């Protein structure tokens with residue numbers, strides 16, 4: 078495939094100021110008539126041909142200023158339309174195309190989901206609707222007339238504000254016209270037609286504009302849309318208060334569909350969502366689902382400014398809208414919930430998804446320099462690391478200059494397609510700082526390492542801290558790294574001074590640097606990267622006792638949590654590497670799992686922590702109790718990874734922790750139980766209590782499987798909400814035996830008609846870390862609810878296996894890799910985008926020990942030899958194997 082490079086960017090030779098669309102929906106024969114107001118771009122090449130993008134289109138008619146074009150004036154194929162010598166003045170081009178939305182299983186362009194017509198145009202789906210300059214720097218004002226059968230599609234929605242609507246006399250059809258006054262790139266175009274229920278609410282903006290907010294869902298599911306509707310209203314208010322950004326149309330519509338390639342899409346005034354991120358009620362949604370709905374609703378809404386009003390010049394600038402909008406939705410969720418708890422969640426996601434990406438063959442800069450298939454760059458790096466960059470700007474500049482920079486960025490670029498340079502220059506202008514060295518964050522792939530060493534001089538009361546940065550494989554100029562830090566003593570935080578630390582932040586700009594604190598009477602424990610102030614790996618030789626001091630006394634909740642994680646990580650690593658060295662087969666007798674004094678000290682510290690604080694902040698306590706994931710441990714090892722050894726080591730530590738805390742678990746669960754008859758509330762405090770109670774149940778399950786089974790069965794029977802029900806089922810799923818099979822079967826039957834709940838059930842079974850799971854997955858693939866055409870089902874069953882079941886995915890016999898590869902190959906013929914995404918589960922294959930990695934390599938190479946793979950899969954394969 079052809080490589081597209083940032084350095085080759087040049088403006089379009091033509092612009093399209095207005096687009097008038099007339100779309101007549103029909104299941105197989107949809108007709109699209111597009112009238113384009115085209116003019117030469119003064120910044121382009123004069124006299125250049127007009128080259129319109131297309132993808133699987135059938136051209137039915139073409140006219141220039143109302144006159145049919147002679148055959149030799151143009152060239153057309155399903156993949157494009159070229160006018161060899163277009164007029165060098167403004168002109169109108171009318172193009173008629175035919176498309177088949179029912180046959181569109183790629184879910185890009187116009188397609189049908191459960192009978193509902195809907196669209197997905199980002200990144201390049203609009204060219205599957207009509208021939209167009211399908212690039213984000215061509216902005217047009219759209220008017221769309223949608224026509225459909227009145228029975229089949231009583232609801233017709235488009236971008237912008239509604240206009241004329243009515244019947245098409247004598248046909249059983251009707252139409253609606255939508256006009257969007259805000260110029261936008263084609264990727265923000267959308268329409269919806271179908272039979273849908275609606276919930277709505279009024280909103281008045283800070284400017285006094287009256288807005289009607291509505292959420293559309295499958296018939297009968299209206300009540301499940303209330304939470305999402307409320308989340309829209311809260312997002313609108315928050316963006317006004319936090320960023321001064323009001324909404325700008327008379328309506329804001331959200332539509333939930335069941336077949337969707339990603340989470341949701343920010344089309345102007347008409348956000349289209351995967352129904353997983355809209356539908357919620359206590360019976361079917363977990364606390365995590367509620368939190369995700371709130372976050373995704375906010376994210377798409379916030380794009381109205383960061384993405385739509387200010388869009389991207391080209392796809393290399395994707396982080397400009399995505400990283401920024403993730404930052405904005407993280408801030409929103411932090412304000413709605415607990416900031417500390419949310420921050421820990423953000424970092425867990427970053428480490429679980431972005432760090433491995435950055436350490437493997439798919440690593441790329443936050444602003445990539447080249448791509449073969451842009452849809453493969455909607456990655457954790459662009460999104461999550463992109464958000465961390467924005468967060469660092471705020472840390473470096475402080476909240477006031479940050480806000481001023483944001484205001485300037487929005488006002489300078491409103492209605493424009495901007496670049497990362499435009500973004501940085503707004504902050505430079507407001508703060509008077511030179512951000513050119515900081516800009517390296519956008520260019521360098523890989524996770525930087527910062528190593529730290531400290532020494533205390535009791536005589537002078539000085540503490541010296543040396544920091545050194547390095548980027549794997551990189552020898553370029555250093556990065557600008559904000560290090561939020563403080564010192565902690567045996568009995569609490571220390572008041573120490575260092576003139577190079579401002580507002581608690583030292584900025585590491587050189588490859589290495591040393592700072593000195595005065596007034597340090599006792600040997601301190603440094604608390605570095607508070608709040609995870611930069612996306613780096615910190616290497617520091619702290620002892621467990623020092624880390625446990627941080628857990629106890631640090632003022633920074635993130636580093637308190639981090640301290641417990643670091644101790645657990647070292648314990649797991651030590652055991653996993655010792656195990657890996659012992660000739661294998663030693664699925665240790667219980668005796669071999671005897672914990673040493675270090676594990677005992679860790680468990681004792683967590684016990685004391687629970688006694689002191691569990692009930693004061695249950696959500697935080699639940700996080701402190703959690704061990705690093707198996708993937709985190711693998712990533713920390715970096716090479717020669719044996720997932721079985723990691724799994725055993727982690728399980729052993731969990732078991733030890735559970736047994737040590739055993740006496741506390743039942744009382745804790747009892748203390749956290751809601752009052753009988755109390756109504757369910759998805760708020761953060763209630764969710765936190767459930768999280769801690771379920772963490773206790775989980776420890777009970779591993780410490781004492783018999784008691785755990787009983788408690789989980791009881792919880793399953795009594796649960797009044799999906800959070801508690803699924804948590805109980807997850808505990809049972811980890812304990813082989815008839816109780817597990819009974820519970821799984823009953824759950825599957827109970828929710829047979831609830832696809833989103835069945836997804837949880839598929840995912841849970843796919844992640845059981847046992848050899849029998851492969852057989853289970855083969856069975857579930859034949860389940861009537863499973864379908865390759867539905868991305869949620871595929872992600873639930875196969876994606877969860879690849880991402881969440883390291884021992885079985887990376888089985889030594891290669892059977893797990895083979896399962897993934899077969900699915901990717903089959904799926905590639907249906908939906909290449911999802912196939913490519915699934916294939917990225919192989920991203921860390923080179924980290925595995927030689928036997929496993931050579932199996933993975935063989936399977937990937939075999940796939941590469943197959944003819945007819947999509948560009949999406951070909952691109953991921955080539956990079957994964959490179």
Ligand code: B3K
Pocket residue numbers: 199200339341342343376377380399452455
């Ligand atoms: N902007 C969309 C993602 C589009 C993905 C295209 N392959 C959703 C979001 O990030 O808000």
Ligand code: ZN
Pocket residue numbers: 376380398399402
């Ligand atoms: Zn986004």
